[in-house]
Structures are given as C-alpha cells and as structure tokens.
Amino acid sequence: MKLSTKGQYGTRMLLDLALHEEEAPVLLKDIAQRQQISLGYLEHLVTPLIAGGIVRSTRGAKGGVSLAKPSEQIKLSEVIQLLEGSIAPVACVNDPAVCSRSESCVTRDIWDELKQAMDGVLASTTLQNLVQRQKDKQPLEGAMYYI
Amino acid sequence: MKLSTKGQYGTRMLLDLALHEEEAPVLLKDIAQRQQISLGYLEHLVTPLIAGGIVRSTRGAKGGVSLAKPSEQIKLSEVIQLLEGSIAPVACVNDPAVCSRSESCVTRDIWDELKQAMDGVLASTTLQNLVQRQKDKQPLEGAMYYI
C-alpha cells in the first residue's frame, strides 16, 4: 500500500507552488531545487496535472507554472487520482467485472470500505489546508517556506 | 496504492479457512482449489501467517492448516501487516529518520492521517466479521461457502 514517488513528489510540488503563488508563474527549476527533485522528473509529474486542469503552464521566457484554480478548490483526492490513478486497493472495487467473484466476495466489501476511508481523508484536504498547516508550522521563518 | 496479491489472496485464504473451521485441519490444496490460487503460491502466503501466530499447521497425513486463535481475535490489520508489511503510504510515517524534511513536512502529516484512516478500517474488522458477512450474503447455499 505504498504511494509512489509520483504522488509524493507531485503533492510536494503543488504545495510548493501554492506557497509561492504570488510569484507565479513559478519556474519548475526553482521548485525542483527547493524540493530537491530532479527537473527532468518534475516535468513528468507536472504533465498529468496540467492535463487535469490543476496547473497552468506558460512556455518560453518568463514562463513557468501556476495553479489553474484557487488552492481551496484543489482537493488532494484529485491530485492523487491524476498522479496515481484510482486509489482503490483492488481493481474490482472500481469495476466488478474484472473478477467473477465480485458478486459474493466479502473481502471486496472491505477493500471498498478501505478505499472510502482513504478517500475521506484525501477529499477533505485541500491545497489551501496544506498551505495553512505549513504556515502554522513555520511561523518564524517569514515567507521562506522551503517545506 | 494497490494491495498486492499477497494481501488479497492471503485474506481470502484466511476467510476460507475460517469458513471451514469445523473441518480443521484444512488442506492447503482444498483452499487452493476453492479460491483458485495455485498451491505453490498459497504455500508462500501461509508461511508468514504461521510465523505471525495466526495460523497453525500440522504436517503429514491428515494434516493441514487451522486458525491458531479464534477468528474474533484475528484483526485484518494484523493480517495485512504480516503479508504486506506496514500499511504506511510513505516510509517516513513510520520512521521520521528516513527523510530530513520530516520535521517540517506537512504532506507527511497527511500521509499519517491516511494511514490512520486505513488502520481504523482494518483494525476494526476481524475474521469473524468477515465470516458473518459472508453468511449473511449467501444464506441460501447452506454450508457451501465458496466465496
């Protein structure tokens, strides 16, 4: 039940982006440096977020990336969905047709409950929540939120 | 965030075992057939469960496997821990030392909440719960619970 680095790094990237929103568009290079993620990999992570309408990008000089909508409207469940695909622990939870036992399988019911519990946490957390938590956590360091 | 087949099959194996508890010890071969899991793979799955004190095995003719404790005392959280290791979505949740950012990282806090939400479901579900659900689900088929 591990989250891949896509989900981990991608979330950190978005939080970093949200924390530097006033300076938008933000250079991927800067995010890469602050978050210690290679630029090349970050480029891969940002792609699905752009496609998913969470991030807007501007190419060329003075370009960069910015949030495509207010951070209060970006739920972590969306983010993880875009970066990792469905959170369902087992495929049958999303699509009963993948397994002939689906109808009568009670373990499936549990995996579904598990999914819902996870979704409860992720859907109730927005990027703005993360930003607020971060600011609460590092009140002394002014505007420099390196995470 | 997928559960590997170890966790999936292992849980089904235990449920099958619990459903056939009166016939214990149960042949791995029979479980394999009912659950459509290869015997060789099932042998792999049962090993950590024996080591973890959930299953007892009897070798030789008339042998097989049985539950080492009452099904009400077997929590799914234990089972998954034995079969998949920690449920933590990111390693830093269990051991902050793995990442230098742990101290100030708010995404880590979320991953921790996620873990706790998952553990809430798994720790509150016992094998007996699963057995009961299965019996509720298939009341017409008598003792034949193939899952």
Next chain:
DNA sequence: GGTATTGTATACTATATTAGTCATAATAGT
C-alpha cells in the same frame, strides 16, 4: 519400518512497475 501424505524452504524466472535520464521539439519574450 515403509510409504503415502502433507507442509517447509530455497532457488529460480519472467514480467511489470518504478524512478528516473536524456535528447529534442515547441513556445514565448526580448
């Protein structure tokens, strides 16, 4: 004691996924 029956342990393998790197193209500003 011999033999069939069962689980135990180890080694091996094929495939898929992860976590990247690298080169190149497209685009925007100056």
Next chain:
DNA sequence: ACTATTATGACTAATATAGTATACAATACC
C-alpha cells in the same frame, strides 16, 4: 534571431511482483 523555458517521447537501470520448480522434513497409517 536569440534565449529562456516548458513539453514530449525514447530510453534505461533497478526493484518488486507473481509466480514455478525442486528438494526436503515431518507425521500418520499400515
């Protein structure tokens, strides 16, 4: 034109997954 910047796709190394195969050890039954 030139430069800065993201976008895209090809490629790769390392790891994890999902098994299979083989040999071994213990037990029950005759």
